[in-house]
Amino acid sequence: MTAPRRAVLRALARAQRPLSVEELHERAKAQHARLGLVTVYRTLQVLEELGLVRRIHEQGACRSFAASSPGHSHAITCERCDKSSEFNGDDVCLLTGAIERKTGYRVSGHWLQLVGVCPSCRKSGAER
Amino acid sequence: MTAPRRAVLRALARAQRPLSVEELHERAKAQHARLGLVTVYRTLQVLEELGLVRRIHEQGACRSFAASSPGHSHAITCERCDKSSEFNGDDVCLLTGAIERKTGYRVSGHWLQLVGVCPSCRKSGAER
DNA sequence: GTCGTAATTGAAACTAGTTTTCAACTACGT
DNA sequence: ACGTAGTTGAAAACTAGTTTCAATTACGAC
Ligand SMILES: [Mn+2]
Ligand SMILES: [Mn+2]
Ligand SMILES: [Zn+2]
Ligand SMILES: [Zn+2]
Numbered sequence: 001m002t003a004p005r006r007a008v009l010r011a012l013a014r015a016q017r018p019l020s021v022e023e024l025h026e027r028a029k030a031q032h033a034r035l036g037l038v039t040v041y042r043t044l045q046v047l048e049e050l051g052l053v054r055r056i057h058e059q060g061a062c063r064s065f066a067a068s069s070p071g072h073s074h075a076i077t078c079e080r081c082d083k084s085s086e087f088n089g090d091d092v093c094l095l096t097g098a099i100e101r102k103t104g105y106r107v108s109g110h111w112l113q114l115v116g117v118c119p120s121c122r123k124s125g126a127e128r
Numbered sequence: 129m130t131a132p133r134r135a136v137l138r139a140l141a142r143a144q145r146p147l148s149v150e151e152l153h154e155r156a157k158a159q160h161a162r163l164g165l166v167t168v169y170r171t172l173q174v175l176e177e178l179g180l181v182r183r184i185h186e187q188g189a190c191r192s193f194a195a196s197s198p199g200h201s202h203a204i205t206c207e208r209c210d211k212s213s214e215f216n217g218d219d220v221c222l223l224t225g226a227i228e229r230k231t232g233y234r235v236s237g238h239w240l241q242l243v244g245v246c247p248s249c250r251k252s253g254a255e256r
Numbered sequence: 257g258t259c260g261t262a263a264t265t266g267a268a269a270c271t272a273g274t275t276t277t278c279a280a281c282t283a284c285g286t
Numbered sequence: 287a288c289g290t291a292g293t294t295g296a297a298a299a300c301t302a303g304t305t306t307c308a309a310t311t312a313c314g315a316c
Contacts, residue, residue, distance in 0.1 A: 001312085002263090002264065002265080002311070002312070003311090004264080004265070004266090005264090021302080021303085022302095034265090034266075035265095035266085036265065036266040036267075037266085037303095038265080038266060038267085038303090038304085038305095039264080039265060039266070041302095041303065041304080042264085042265090055187075055188075057185040057190060057239070059183075060183075061190070061274095061302095062185060062189070062190045063302080076227070076231055076233050076235070078233065079236060079237075085231055085233070087227065087230050087231050089226075089230065091223050091226070091227075092220075092223070092240070094222065094223070095219050095220070095222070095223075098217075098219070099204070099215065099219075099242065100244075102215050102217065103204055103213055103215050103244075104246070104247040105204050105206065105213070105242070105244035105245060105246050105247065106244050106245045106250060107204070107242055107243075107244040108207060108243055108244050108245065109207075109242070109243040109244070110240065110241065110242045110243065111185070111240070111241045111242070111243070112220070112238065112239070112240045112241075113238065113239045113240075114227065114233070114235055114237070114238045114239070115235075115236055115237040115238065115239070116228075116231075116233035116234050116235040116236050116237070117233060117234045117236065118232070118233050119232040119233065122234060129283085130282070130283070130292095130293065130294080131282090132293080132294070132295090133293090149273080149274090150273090162294090162295075163294095163295085164294065164295040164296075165274095165295085166274090166275085166276095166294080166295060166296085167293080167294060167295070169273095169274065169275080170293085170294085189273095189303095191273080257316105258315105258316085259314105259315085259316080260313105260314095260315085260316100261312105261313095261314095261315105262311105262312090262313095262314105263310105263311085263312075263313100264309105264310080264311070264312085265308105265309080265310065265311080266307105266308100266309090266310095267306105267307095267308100268305105268306085268307095269304100269305080269306080269307105270303105270304075270305070270306090271302100271303080271304070271305085272301100272302080272303075272304090273300100273301080273302075273303090274299105274300080274301075274302090275298105275299080275300070275301090276297105276298080276299070276300085277296105277297085277298080277299090278295105278296100278297095278298105279294105279295100279296100280293105280294080280295090281292105281293080281294070281295100282291105282292085282293070282294085283290105283291095283292080283293085284289105284290095284291095284292100285288105285289095285290095285291105286287105286288085286289085286290105
């Protein structure tokens with residue numbers, strides 16, 4: 001555990017929304033000025049393996065990252081402010097029976113991501 | 129509708145598994161030898177907008193594409209042979225109530241992708 | 257504390273993936 | 287056939303991500 005890694009981890013933990021590698025680099029430099037971009041890439045890779053970070057997949061490219069707790073969970077992202085939260089408690093298992101019947105595959109894993117409107121955006125833009 | 133586009137479309141339709149842009153280029157050149165890589169990118173973009181192609185998201189980067197029918201559907205990929213199929217009939221709607229209660233978000237969309245073992249791989253490797 | 261070693265770091269060079277530019281070429285309606 | 291708007295491909299430009307390597311740092315053994 002080194003200072004550069006702590007800086008990246010902290011920037012990630014503070015973020016309310018998924019960050020690109022560049023953004024993460026910018027923010028983490030606040031903690032550790034001489035932080036190199038390469039280290040951000042390397043740290044993300046380590047954290048991803050540990051399950052402490054998740055890549056957020058979006059239509060188009062998938063270049064942003066959010067903190068995550070280890071183990072199986074899913075993310076939901078606000079379509080207005082981009083705030084992203086995770087939740088767990090499974091879920092898709094309930095559907096696998098039907099899917100196996102429909103496709104003939106045996107389901108061994110899944111990958112779910114949701115879009116919605118976060119609590120605070122629901123309050124502000126009360127319309128709709 | 130031009131010859132280059134037909135070539136790309138055909139290569140996509142024939143593929144049993146998601147293809148990278150390079151792979152698609154290779155295969156489509158069989159139909160139209162002077163096909164440029166740029167055209168593959170451009171065609172994919174058009175087809176994606178039309179909902180005729182979907183990007184397959186994987187752990188790590190998300191650089192492969194599979195044919196798809198327009199409208200809401202999901203993909204399941206075989207963890208042994210990479211064969212990818214799509215299915216529809218919804219599904220996740222059943223879970224949104226619980227997710228909204230859990231997260232406080234209002235759910236407006238989702239994005240599900242499954243991993244499993246395809247029928248023919250189930251037959252061959254009967255063990256497990 | 258000091259030392260030794262293995263792991264980590266950051267700059268620079270490199271590779272891969274994607275987009276832009278632009279002149280030539282098609283598709284297709286008239 | 288003709289005209290035009292849309293499409294194409296090569297090359298150049300650009301962006302994202304990886305490798306290389308010498309210097310630095312963490313940390314366990316003394
Ligand atoms: Mn789940
Ligand atoms: Mn669905
Ligand atoms: Zn919001
Ligand atoms: Zn299979």
